[in-house]
Amino acid sequence: MVSENDTSEKSDTSEKKGRVASLARRRHRVTRSLLALPLGWLLLFFVIPVSLVVAYSVGILETFTKEEGVSLETWRIFLTGENVYMLLFIKSFRMALIVAVVVVILAYPIAYFLAMIADKYKYSLLLLMIAPFMTNFFMRVMAWKVLLGRQGVLNSFLIWSGLRDEGNPIEGLAFGEIPVMIVLGYVWIPFVMLPMFAAMISMDRRLLEAAADLGASRWRAFWKVTFPLSLPGVVASFFFVFIPTIGEFVVPKLVGGTKGYMFGSAIDDLFGMGLDWRTGSVLSLWLVMAVFVLALLFMRLVRFGRLAES
Amino acid sequence: MIDIATSKWAKWVLIGIFVFEIIFLYAPVTLLYIFSFNEGSVVGFPFVGFSLDWYETAFTNRGLLLSIRTSATIALMSSTASIVVGLLMAIPLARRKFKAKTPIMALVLSPLVVPHLVFGVALLITFRSVDVLTNGFLEFPLSLPAVAIGHVVVLMPLIVLILIPRLQRIDAHLEEAAQDLGASGWRTFRTIILPLIAPALAAAYVISFIISFNEYAVAVFVSGPVTTFPIFVLAELQVPVRVPQIIAISVVVVTLSLLVVVGAEVMRRVFERRYQVLSQTAGLLGVADADTE
Numbered sequence: 001m002v003s004e005n006d007t008s009e010k011s012d013t014s015e016k017k018g019r020v021a022s023l024a025r026r027r028h029r030v031t032r033s034l035l036a037l038p039l040g041w042l043l044l045f046f047v048i049p050v051s052l053v054v055a056y057s058v059g060i061l062e063t064f065t066k067e068e069g070v071s072l073e074t075w076r077i078f079l080t081g082e083n084v085y086m087l088l089f090i091k092s093f094r095m096a097l098i099v100a101v102v103v104v105i106l107a108y109p110i111a112y113f114l115a116m117i118a119d120k121y122k123y124s125l126l127l128l129m130i131a132p133f134m135t136n137f138f139m140r141v142m143a144w145k146v147l148l149g150r151q152g153v154l155n156s157f158l159i160w161s162g163l164r165d166e167g168n169p170i171e172g173l174a175f176g177e178i179p180v181m182i183v184l185g186y187v188w189i190p191f192v193m194l195p196m197f198a199a200m201i202s203m204d205r206r207l208l209e210a211a212a213d214l215g216a217s218r219w220r221a222f223w224k225v226t227f228p229l230s231l232p233g234v235v236a237s238f239f240f241v242f243i244p245t246i247g248e249f250v251v252p253k254l255v256g257g258t259k260g261y262m263f264g265s266a267i268d269d270l271f272g273m274g275l276d277w278r279t280g281s282v283l284s285l286w287l288v289m290a291v292f293v294l295a296l297l298f299m300r301l302v303r304f305g306r307l308a309e310s
Numbered sequence: 311m312i313d314i315a316t317s318k319w320a321k322w323v324l325i326g327i328f329v330f331e332i333i334f335l336y337a338p339v340t341l342l343y344i345f346s347f348n349e350g351s352v353v354g355f356p357f358v359g360f361s362l363d364w365y366e367t368a369f370t371n372r373g374l375l376l377s378i379r380t381s382a383t384i385a386l387m388s389s390t391a392s393i394v395v396g397l398l399m400a401i402p403l404a405r406r407k408f409k410a411k412t413p414i415m416a417l418v419l420s421p422l423v424v425p426h427l428v429f430g431v432a433l434l435i436t437f438r439s440v441d442v443l444t445n446g447f448l449e450f451p452l453s454l455p456a457v458a459i460g461h462v463v464v465l466m467p468l469i470v471l472i473l474i475p476r477l478q479r480i481d482a483h484l485e486e487a488a489q490d491l492g493a494s495g496w497r498t499f500r501t502i503i504l505p506l507i508a509p510a511l512a513a514a515y516v517i518s519f520i521i522s523f524n525e526y527a528v529a530v531f532v533s534g535p536v537t538t539f540p541i542f543v544l545a546e547l548q549v550p551v552r553v554p555q556i557i558a559i560s561v562v563v564v565t566l567s568l569l570v571v572v573g574a575e576v577m578r579r580v581f582e583r584r585y586q587v588l589s590q591t592a593g594l595l596g597v598a599d600a601d602t603e
Contacts, residue, residue: 026495027406027495028408030495031402031406031408034398034399034401034402035398035399035402035414037394037395037398038395038396038398038399038418038466039399039414039417041395041462041463041466042417042418042421042463042466045433045436045459045460045462045463046420046421046429046463047417048436049429049432049433049435049436050424050429050432052432052435052436052439053428053431053432053435056435061435061439061442061443062442063435063438063439063442106331109324109327109328110327110328110331112324113324113325113327113328114328117321117324117325123579125328127572127575128332129332129335131568131571131572131575138524138526138540138543138544138560139339139342139560139563139564140338140339142342142543142547142556142557142560143338143339143341143342144338145547146341146342146345146553146557147338147341153341153345186334186335186338189331189335190335218317218320239423243422243423243425244425244426246425247425247426247427247428247527248427249427249527250526250527250544253544254544254547264425264427267427267428267431268427268530271431271434271531272530272531277435280431281431281435284427284428284431284432285428287425287427287428288423288424288425288428291423291424291425292423295423
């Protein structure tokens with residue numbers, strides 16, 4: 001599986017050749033044994049579990065006795081929309097798309113500012129932006145749980161200060177779909193800028209000089225050089241948000257209410273309450289497949305974009 | 311740098327956006343800090359009075375403290391194990407050439423595109439089906455080790471992504487020179503590679519620990535009867551009267567991890583600077599130098 005072909009150390013003398021060859025053999029063996037443990041781990045605790053979900057979704061594997069044998073029935077019911085889950089998926093897909101696009105748009109100027117303008121302060125400012133949020137997902141979600149809601153901090157502040165009448169809170173701040181999206185956006189902004197920041201910081205600045213030498217205006221230089229070069233970072237950022245958002249079930253639980261119920265919440269309930277593992281498996285696989293297809297599609301798009309540029 | 315970054319107005323607009331988003335990000339968390347000192351049991355206005363009661367309540371809550379200990383144990387186990395397997399993986403991927411490199415890289419990174427929820431569910435099915443598949447001969451109890459096992463899979467790709475760039479920046483000649491001088495593979499690793507990646511390893515460890523400590527989606531499915539800190543917090547948040555003490559303990563946890571993250575970052579910079587000086591000196595002395603970014 002693993003074969004070493006290190007060609008960097010060619011030599012004239014046959015004696016040295018032999019030594020190099022034996023060194024290469026030794027390295028080859030070492031490489032293989034280094035990889036054995038991590039690959040074994042991934043096989044046992046990642047590849048096999050995911051395969052077992054596939055097996056479960058078609059009834060090859062069953063952990064409860066009441067189930068109905070090997071068939072594609074559960075898939076058929078889901079795909080033809082006989083149960084609510086397909087509609088729920090479309091809703092969650094839409095929410096994740098909105099959140100990802102908005103967050104990328106909000107984070108792009110920040111990444112640009114840090115990479116191109118902040119100069120020697122860029123890493124300190126970057127740390128300022130992400131440090132508090134690397135610490136605790138719950139802290140961030142909890143803050144909003146406390147802020148939102150009819151009796152939340154925001155509404156109680158408005159009523160206390162007399163800006164709103166008692167018994168007439170702002171309904172938009174009550175739990176539901178919009179709060180779920182606000183909170184998810186809030187949670188991801190600091191992280192989402194990292195791939196874009198990395199793309200911008202590693203770009204060849206001489207291209208911009210060349211553009212200026214050839215008479216390009218600043219805007220033109222930005223649209224023709226900086227922006228296309230940052231696109232891979234933009235795509236990476238998008239998925240950075242989209243993947244966890246479409247599988248989200250914690251935030252809906254906290255600030256979603258019934259209107260904020262998502263596809264992930266359904267999977268959580270199907271397994272967590274032990275209702276129907278088989279349907280849960282189908283939904284889980286569907287989620288993974290959707291993410292994969294979308295990722296492939298976007299990678300294509302970026303590559304086509306680059307081809308069009310050149 | 312000759313695009314809009316050089317124009318004055320763009321600069322001020324961008325600074326404005328940056329400040330605005332910083333405020334947007336910090337304001338809710340700041341409110342939590344403030345309300346952790348509020349005397350009332352309802353989290354909301356008006357502010358009743360200053361008190362440290364909620365901190366006292368939190369620190370005498372046995373379930374809460376126990377869940378913190380559980381999560382710390384899991385984080386310690388999983389970040390230690392994942393640093394080891396991550397390093398074993400990163401070294402060949404960064405510094406050796408072999409045919410299966412691309413598929414292996416894809417496999418290592420694939421947990422990143424699987425939502426944690428799905429992975430948690432997959433692990434649950436796996437651990438549950440051990441006794442079904444072996445006819446009840448073997449059983450894998452859902453508990454603390456099960457969570458740690460799952461976290462290693464989640465953490466491994468992140469660690470590999472942190473370590474590979476650092477490993478690639480190490481001059482291959484250093485390694486070859488050491489081996490020409492008769493150092494064994496292990497000794498080369500210990501005396502050349504390890505010291506050079508120590509700062510990156512430390513950073514990866516801290517990040518892994520914090521992620522594992524706060525991880526919920528995988529843990530909730532495979533923890534069985536064990537209650538981790540996030541699981542405890544999420545359950546308590548559903549009970550309004552418990553919210554203030556949860557806020558208090560979160561303030562403590564966030565402050566502590568903030569200190570660790572900032573401290574680690576400062577340490578890393580000090581190390582990197584020292585290393586840069588060293589490699590620049592080496593460059594002056596005519597030693598091949600591939601490490602000046």
